[in-house]
Amino acid sequence: MTAPRPALETATMVRAGEESAVDVLEHHLAVIEAGEESIHAFNLVLADSARASARAVDETVAAGGDPGLLAGVPVALKDNLCTRGVPTTCSSRILDGWRPPYDATVVTRLAAAGAVVIGKTNMDEFAMGSSTETSAFGVTRNPHDHSRVPGGSSGGSAASVAAGFAPLALGSDTGGSIRQPAALCGVVGMKPTYGTVSRYGLVAFASSLDQIGPFATSVADAALLFDVIGGHDPLDSTSLHRPTPRVLSVLDEGVDGMTVGVLTEFLEGAAPDVTARVRQAAEALAAAGARIEEVSVPEVALGLSAYYLIAPGEASSNLARYDGVRYGLRVDAEDTVAMNTATRSEGFGDEVKRRIMLGTYVLSAGYMDAYYNQALRVRTRIIEGFDAAYARCDVLLGPTAPTTAFAIGAKVDDPLTMYLSDVCTIPSNLAGHPAISVPFGPGDDGLPIGVQLLGPNLSEGTLFQVAAVVEAAAPELEAPRITAGVTS
């Protein structure tokens, strides 16, 4: 087995008894063995439990049963997804070694579909970052160039799929944390409509923005994974009752008659090679029968500022529970307040502390209305701006990230510059809208570029349809070579 086989194909073969789940797993474990040391995509590789799961899948098939839509497919999970009895650290020292006593809903659904969880992937600490450099356990390297970041915060998941460690991965996206690393690593990454995938068991960063979503090597595989994990969950009050779109079936329907709007504000800050790829994707869509328009949504320019008020505000509250009392790290002290303080000061990294303090500040007495509530009004404006655009267009098109992957260490000392990486992805989180990043060839430096498709709420079907056409027209991107310790 040399080129990565689509997950859809693997599952079909395993279910039919034509391929053994154990063999599939062993292949991927071997790839991990060869390449993980130089990439560090994982906080934890779950070889033993994965083998047990794979065996169970094969036994089900042998007994005439159907293990499910993802039978035997290895899936890597971002380390902020609770896995019962298995360490879930959010790449933070404050949760180092913590084993949740329960599974996230998406993990339960993966198991029910016969997927094989192969490991927990590295991330920016508590999902706060755009490069995976804030991880307490070391950076993940971009498989296409080990001196570069994989993006973040789901850098480990993106890298694991790009490197061939697993055909599928799950990440979380609060301000772009699936889509941006997908673009930087040359894989497909998608953020669903807020509420279509249960957040139960996702360690919260910013509750009104967080969504779990798929990474895959193809649009079809991403669609398959989305279909499995999506759907109402009574354990999540923000989970939608309306039927989650089932997308795998609509992939081949094409774009004839659709209107695609190229979002001018997103192109403004993008590097020339990125802009060129977006234009190329637009031409491909036009050739396939879509009408292309230039669209302006001026409100999105306020997205970055609004996001950096809302997200830290919610995060400061969500992260208060890490106090050394019930689980995780405790640094002892004479009294409880001192213990809380010592624990949190030692257990959290700098970026997390920054955002907690920023969030505490914008929520505090006297500033709430000027900052937090004001940001919520900006959110209304952004939604209105998008609504006006979607009155004319089916989907919007733009870059995912302004540049290709930057060098490790290039932006760590300048938080504000780091935050600017998310300018194209944040508006969708604020609006709750779905969006997908599709690899579209290399940049001038040979590193991957992704183009982004955006749609209104519950338009996943349309998004995937358009994404499939974009993917079919995508220029070749050289796959990373995975051999121990060698930069491709």
Added chain:
Amino acid sequence: MSWQMVIGLEVHCELRTATKLFCACPNMFGDEPNTNVCPNCLGLPGSLPVLNQQAVELAMAIGTALHCEIRPSTFHRKNYFYPDQAKDYQISQYDEPLNVNGYLDLPDGFRVGIERAHMEEDTGKTSHAGTSGRIHGADYSLVDYNRSGVPLVEIVSAPDMRTADQARAYVTELRAILVASGASDGKMEEGSMRVDANVSVRRSVDDPFGTRCEIKNLNSVRSLGRAIEFEAERQITLIESGEQVVQQTRHWDEGAGRTQALRSKEDAYDYRYFLEPDLVPLVPDPEWIRAVGDTLGMMPAERRARLIALLEETGTVTDAQRDQVTTVVDLGLDDLVVEAVAGGVGSGLALARTANEAATDAEAARSLDPKTYVELLMLEASGSLSATQAKAVLAELFAAGGGDPAAIARDKGFEAMSEDSLVATVAQAVVDHPDEWDRYREGDDKLAGFFTGLVMKATRGQANGKAVAAELRRLRG
């Protein structure tokens, strides 16, 4: 110049639901520590709240019983660090609470405004290891999260009360309402109802309100009264000596009989309230609100009025009877009185027997078949059983959880005294006490009791008191 107290009360009421407010853990007092916990009420990473429908119903029932307006409402996070607060924030209601603008009428008719009654989750319980068991001087503390997440309704009164008595009456009546609405078991001793008092003083009704202090740790109605009176005195003394009252939270020390300022780490808490992003707004539709109102039973004030009306049908109601009415309603035994009267028992007897005897074992009385109770009282009313005998049969019915009153009476050898036997015993008592008989015959009615007592003693309680009184009158002529 006479100082005036201004009192407002905040009452936290635990709701009688099967499960907690935001998770499906059992809502149970007294279980082994940390056995009724889950990711949500432990504040584990990744957990999410889901609102309990029954808790909302009970909160709406409370709002209805307190004549509140029930509105669309939202939940907010109240952020503060404390070991018993599992998430280090509490999910509560802030500027859009469920129930607003109600009132509670005290038994004497005085109306206390209810500003709001909102929903929130309870904290875990800390126990302090050290000599006193109190938090100060403790070496360390232990936390049990069984209570974490239990549904609460916080009822905030307007600062309308002016005396400690009114405050006590408010809490007593509120407790009765909470029990009658089905929302609470009213067990203050188990902490299912907790009271905090806000107290201030002013020189006259024309002055604006003074600075208030909040008093916590009031475990009984009696403590409430004592604490309010102490606190008012303390504030008056301060002001009269030229000092100012400092706004603060104070703790009532039952043993020392005084309030004390609490040492808190933060001078003023900044709770940074913001809308709870993990929950959606609660908008009860008019049908739901109406259904809750329709299924709400009679409130204590109505129940008392119902009994008073029954008594008034046959005469003036005495103060003693008013007290009996309150007792009977408080204990949930008023339905028994109403059934008895409907069955033909006189209202005075029905009330007295229920307030005095049935009240001694109210729980047994509440589980007794009302028909049995009425049967027993009828035996007494008709003269078949004396009061003493009826009381004995009732005790038996309670112990056995029911039974046949007539059969029990027979087993105990209670027969009505024969007419002849009664006449003879009375006659003997008259003969034995000629001086008293003369005085009675001349109009000293009080001596009827003297002779009745003698007859009772001679017959070991078997005689029917009314029959004895009738015989005495007959003899007198």
Added chain:
Amino acid sequence: MTGPARLTRADVAHVAALARLHLSEEELDLFTGQLAQVLDHAADVASLDLAGVEPTAHAMAVTNVLRPDEPAPCLDRDEVLGQAPSVEDHRFRVPRILGEAP
């Protein structure tokens, strides 16, 4: 329309304490500079005239999500306490608590 006053070192010290974080003097200086920069950038939001615009707290307008009052199995106490930093008597042990709860 001007926004709120610029973030000061004292502000950062205050919120750090509120958030139970200890900062060294150097960290206080560094973070104040970095956070002030972020807030300066956010001043474009703070200074907007958005009177009359409703804040959106939830992207999707849903109401009345409720669950029936039925108990579900709880966590195994040993599994939970096994993850706790300090346990005594089946309870979570914490060092002395200095203040009363609010």
